[in-house]
Amino acid sequence: MVVVFRSADYAPHERADATRVAMQEQSVPSRVVLQDPDKIDCLMEVWSYGEASIFRSDMTGYRLLRSSRQVKAGPAEVLAIAVQLSSVGYNEQFGVQQVLPAGDLFVVDLNTPYDYRLPGFGASTCLHVPIEAVGLPYEVVREAATRLAASPLHTLVTAHIGELTRQAERLSADPSAAVLGDxxxxxxxxxxxxxxxxDYARGLMAEVLLPRVRAYVRxxxxxxxxxxxxxxxxxxISTRRLFRLCAEAGFSLEQWIIAERLIGAREELARDAESPVAAVARRWGFVNNAHFSRRFRDMFGLSPREWRRIAQQERAVGAESKQPCDESQIGRPERR
Known part of the structure; x- marks a missing residue:
């Protein structure tokens, strides 16, 4: 966990100014109005995920305003996708006022004036992503920000940000952290x-969802x-939508699952000479041994037992060829 600011680390008379400075440092030039400067309580944490990052704040009430002049003076390089974790927040941008109860997902375009308010103590978490990497026209972001709930990915993105926040200490330290950010x-x-x-998003939906579906299945x-x-x-997503995504990518989901299971079972049969074939089949999701054997033969041209026998013979031959030679005999003439 990377704590970037904790108001309790400052003397009471310094906390309000220190909090304003910290909020500016973690965001963009804006006006910070604290609801009760004499009773400020604030914790800010940041975790890096490659090009993306997660920013979480838990604090007493405040208001954050960014004007057109501030946008021109300090343009942002990131887009903020946020989740209101607790309490109720309010955000006004693009001429639309949003009420944000706990669990709500919302977008803040830092290059457009906005007014965010949190009355009372509350928490929010935010995924910062590079605007250039997102690569969408301004009008798309503007229109989408006012109707995120219409996206079939709304729940999935909310869950993804939540997971990156809840398990941030472990995930941000993992070698795959940058992949999670991507x-x-x-x-x-x-x-x-x-x-x-x-219609505009159809290609992007497949591009994002299919790798996740494949990874989940595996x-x-x-x-x-x-x-x-x-x-x-x-x-x-709906089952119909799932089948359509797979069909557009040129494969049958159910047949692909069976093929992946058969490949896994074949590899295990080559390694494991002891387990019954039926046990291996069950470990790879086949409840009917006859069905497994039939599909295995259809795909590989051999029964599971025939494949295991051949694979074990090849392993034995390979092991013999790798036996170390007797160095004491190297260079000695052959006895006649």
Whole structure:
């Protein structure tokens, strides 16, 4: 966890000014109005995810205003996708006033004047993504920001930001942190594009969702309850939409799942000479051994037992060829 500011670290008479400075440093030039400067309580944390980052604040009431003059004087390089974690916030931008109860997802374009208010103690978390990496026209962002709930990715993006925040200490230190940040950028692009117009976003939706679907399936191949309905539910889309995405990408979801399971079972049979074939089949999500054997033969041209026998023979031959030679015999003439 990276704590960038804690008001308790300052003397009481310094806390208000220190909080204003900290908020400016973590955002962009703006006017910070504290609801009760004499009773300020603030904690700010930041975690890096490659090109993206998560910023969380827990603090007493305040108001954050950014004017047109401040936008011109200090243009921002990031877009803010935020989740109101607790209390109720209020945001006005693009001529629209939004009431933000806990759990609400909202966008703040830092290059457009805005007025955000949090009356009373509350918390919010924000995904900062590079505007250039999102790569959407201004009018798309502007229109999408006022109707995020129309996007089928609304729940998924909210959950992604929540997970990056809840497990930030572990995830931001993981070697895959930058990949998680890239996922956040792609999700942001698809969220805004789909909220703007579904036809406009169709290609982006497939680009973002399909890698996530494939990764989810591969993690759950051994679960016999892995069904299209469950996959669709986890990714907050309809089963029909899921099948259409896969069809547009040129593959059948159900046949691809079976093929991935068969490949995994084949690799395990080559490694494991002891487990019954039926046990290996069950570990890869096949509840019917006859069905498994039939599909295995259709795909690989051999029965599971035949494949295991051949694979084990090849492993034995390979092991023998790698046996170390007797160095004491090197260079000695052959006895006759």
């Amino acid at each position: 996922t956040g950028i792609e999700l942001t692009r698809a969220l805004l594009a789909s909220a703007y117009d579904m 993690r759950h191949l051994n679960d016999p309850e892995l069904t299209p309905a469950r996959i669709a539910r986890v990714h907050d």
